[in-house]
Amino acid sequence: VSYTVLVVEDEPDIAMTTRVSLELAGYRVVVAETAEQARDRIAEPIDAVVLDLRLPDRDGWWVVDEIRSHPEKASIPILVVSAHASPSTLARARDQGLPYVTKPFAPDRLVGLIGEILGGTASQGEDVDPDESPGSDQAPPVPPEE
Amino acid sequence: VALLGRLVAPDDNAQPAGWITKILLILLACFPYFLHRFASSFAGPSRKLEWAAGGLTAAIVVATLLEPDFPASDEPRPAWVTGYLILLIAQWSVILVTVAARLWRGGRGQPTVSRRRMRVLALASTSLMIAIIVSGLAPADSRPNSLTVVVQSLILVSAVAFMVGLAPPRGLRTIWRQPEQDAAREVIGRLMTATERKDVLDQLLPYAAAMVGARSATVVDGLGNVASAYELPIQDSDSPARGSRGVRRPPANSPSIRIPLQSGTLVVEASSYTPFFGREEVDLVRSLGSLADLAIQRCDVIAREREFIADAAHELRTPLTTMSAVAATFALRWSDMSTEQIEESIEALGRQGERARTLIENLLDLAKLERGAADIKLEPVTVGVAVKRALEIAPEPEGKTVEVQVDDQASVLADPDRLEQVLTNLLTNAYRYGGERIMIESAMSPGEVVLTVSDDGPGVPEDLIPNIFQPLTRGRDSRGIGSGLGLAIVQRLVEAFGGKISCESNQPRGARFKVRLRPAG
Numbered sequence: 001v002s003y004t005v006l007v008v009e010d011e012p013d014i015a016m017t018t019r020v021s022l023e024l025a026g027y028r029v030v031v032a033e034t035a036e037q038a039r040d041r042i043a044e045p046i047d048a049v050v051l052d053l054r055l056p057d058r059d060g061w062w063v064v065d066e067i068r069s070h071p072e073k074a075s076i077p078i079l080v081v082s083a084h085a086s087p088s089t090l091a092r093a094r095d096q097g098l099p100y101v102t103k104p105f106a107p108d109r110l111v112g113l114i115g116e117i118l119g120g121t122a123s124q125g126e127d128v129d130p131d132e133s134p135g136s137d138q139a140p141p142v143p144p145e146e
Numbered sequence: 147v148a149l150l151g152r153l154v155a156p157d158d159n160a161q162p163a164g165w166i167t168k169i170l171l172i173l174l175a176c177f178p179y180f181l182h183r184f185a186s187s188f189a190g191p192s193r194k195l196e197w198a199a200g201g202l203t204a205a206i207v208v209a210t211l212l213e214p215d216f217p218a219s220d221e222p223r224p225a226w227v228t229g230y231l232i233l234l235i236a237q238w239s240v241i242l243v244t245v246a247a248r249l250w251r252g253g254r255g256q257p258t259v260s261r262r263r264m265r266v267l268a269l270a271s272t273s274l275m276i277a278i279i280v281s282g283l284a285p286a287d288s289r290p291n292s293l294t295v296v297v298q299s300l301i302l303v304s305a306v307a308f309m310v311g312l313a314p315p316r317g318l319r320t321i322w323r324q325p326e327q328d329a330a331r332e333v334i335g336r337l338m339t340a341t342e343r344k345d346v347l348d349q350l351l352p353y354a355a356a357m358v359g360a361r362s363a364t365v366v367d368g369l370g371n372v373a374s375a376y377e378l379p380i381q382d383s384d385s386p387a388r389g390s391r392g393v394r395r396p397p398a399n400s401p402s403i404r405i406p407l408q409s410g411t412l413v414v415e416a417s418s419y420t421p422f423f424g425r426e427e428v429d430l431v432r433s434l435g436s437l438a439d440l441a442i443q444r445c446d447v448i449a450r451e452r453e454f455i456a457d458a459a460h461e462l463r464t465p466l467t468t469m470s471a472v473a474a475t476f477a478l479r480w481s482d483m484s485t486e487q488i489e490e491s492i493e494a495l496g497r498q499g500e501r502a503r504t505l506i507e508n509l510l511d512l513a514k515l516e517r518g519a520a521d522i523k524l525e526p527v528t529v530g531v532a533v534k535r536a537l538e539i540a541p542e543p544e545g546k547t548v549e550v551q552v553d554d555q556a557s558v559l560a561d562p563d564r565l566e567q568v569l570t571n572l573l574t575n576a577y578r579y580g581g582e583r584i585m586i587e588s589a590m591s592p593g594e595v596v597l598t599v600s601d602d603g604p605g606v607p608e609d610l611i612p613n614i615f616q617p618l619t620r621g622r623d624s625r626g627i628g629s630g631l632g633l634a635i636v637q638r639l640v641e642a643f644g645g646k647i648s649c650e651s652n653q654p655r656g657a658r659f660k661v662r663l664r665p666a667g
Contacts, residue, residue: 011464013494017471020487024479083463104467106474 021107077117242275260423270307351376465498526666536569
């Protein structure tokens with residue numbers, strides 16, 4: 001059984017490229033275009049979330065709160081994607097122990113980070129600092145074979 | 147003051163009648179008291195001093211009224227006259243010395259002109275006091291001699307000093323003000339190079355405070371919030387250890403000077419001496435305030451430009467994210483990709499490339515329009531034709547209808563291609579953000595032709611309306627479809643035609659863009 005990643009992204013083309021990169025790395029991908037859609041899909045069997053903070057209906061942080069207060073999915077790893085790498089955004093991500101990438105990002109870096117946070121699901125709340133993560137050079141932790 | 151000399155050592159041939167002498171003496175006694183009141187109007191005196199000054203003056207007045215006629219100068223001086231003279235000298239000296247001390251102290255921390263004026267007044271007070279003491283203590287039968295010369299010159303010095311202190315000649319004020327002028331020049335230089343609002347206020351406030359001898363200066367914005375504040379650090383000279391003896395009351399009537407700026411109000415908690423001694427300094431602060439306004443406007447332009455560059459870069463980031471991601475995936479994973487994945491990636495590449503191209507073209511167009519470098523030729527354009535061509539370029543998408551009610555005769559002054567661009571942009575905007583029904587109407591009135599593009603959609607959010615024509619202003623639900631520059635370009639174009647555009651709410655719902663143009667002919 002392969003891991004399923006929920007990609008929350010309102011730009012269809014960015015969502016598509018993210019999806020393709022993750023699919024090529026062996027993940028299953030579901031896409032949500034709005035914060036509300038993302039909330040509705042949390043209950044589905046997903047293992048990780050790639051979350052764009054700028055969404056048309058609500059703030060991405062709202063989705064983070066929704067996930068963190070979900071009875072079963074509270075601890076699934078979230079990778080934050082932000083176009084505005086403002087210090088406050090980065091600080092907030094760090095405070096919540098969330099790894100992040102800023103746009104434009106290299107798809108293999110994103111895939112690498114997802115592999116890392118999924119590999120670390122056993123130790124919850126660990127702060128994965130993307131600046132120190134090997135990122136693109138590293139092959140993603142072997143995604144489960146299909 | 148001149149009378150004083152005569153009365154204390156009266157002249158032979160000028161012996162006034164008794165009651166006139168009394169009135170003159172009362173006036174004489176009032177002079178130091180008035181000076182005391184003058185000094186008190188800036189900073190309230192201590193209770194003790196108030197009683198001493200008032201009491202001594204009252205005593206003199208009563209004594210003057212009660213006493214018998216004064217002896218002539220050649221008569222022997224009776225004992226009561228000596229007592230009276232001592233009382234008068236005591237009143238003058240006590241009051242003048244305290245006035246001098248208070249003015250001298252008050253000058254501390256004041257701008258140069260005020261400080262000098264107050265100190266000159268203190269000097270005037272002191273030399274008058276010395277003159278009184280000297281002439282009062284002189285022997286009664288003294289003839290004109292060196293002592294008289296001393297007294298006369300002291301009185302002259304005092305008179306000149308009072309004049310200079312109360313109304314210094316312009317030339318003297320200019321010389322005295324040199325340090326403040328130099329400071330002003332320096333501040334102006336820094337204002338003109340500041341690039342942020344905060345820097346402007348940080349430069350202005352300490353200067354404004356120093357200029358009027360204030361302890362603090364603040365800028366309060368239109369809502370009453372403090373935008374910036376400056377407080378003078380406590381100085382040694384003002385510390386109680388070195389300063390005053392006894393109770394020093396806080397200045398009760400220290401005025402706050404309010405200077406309106408475009409960005410708010412400059413409030414200076416001035417010293418109580420400022421309104422009298424530092425009026426020109428206040429004017430100087432006022433003119434510096436208008437310079438600060440200009441500097442702030444400049445900073446705002448710079449800030450807008452910086453923001454615009456950041457926003458434009460951000461806009462480019464979205465297509466770039468897709469394009470670079472597709473390129474990277476092709477490079478690394480081409481052999482693993484399915485035909486479907488390759489196809490959708492290529493489509494996305496095309497879409498985002500086009501989007502980046504449009505964005506850059508619009509940015510360049512906008513830059514040209516703002517520079518006034520766009521080649522716009524005004525000629526009569528028939529509105530109906532322009533609308534028809536705009537609809538050909540931007541036909542209504544599925545689910546939307548455009549209703550046209552345009553006067554066939556309506557003709558405006560515009561650049562034909564650019565008027566089409568205006569209409570196309572407004573139509574595209576309505577397709578994206580508006581409702582299902584879109585209306586294009588024209589109305590003719592003397593002096594203008596009004597073109598209206600309206601829709602029955604959700605309308606423009608209230609908070610967006612003031613900025614709707616600013617580049618890269620977009621509604622929340624926009625999903626980044628447009629470049630965010632269309633309406634900004636429309637506005638610049640309409641203005642280049644000599645017209646005006648406005649955005650308002652449509653009734654009962656939707657948005658309405660009104661373009662007012664000059665009629666042709």
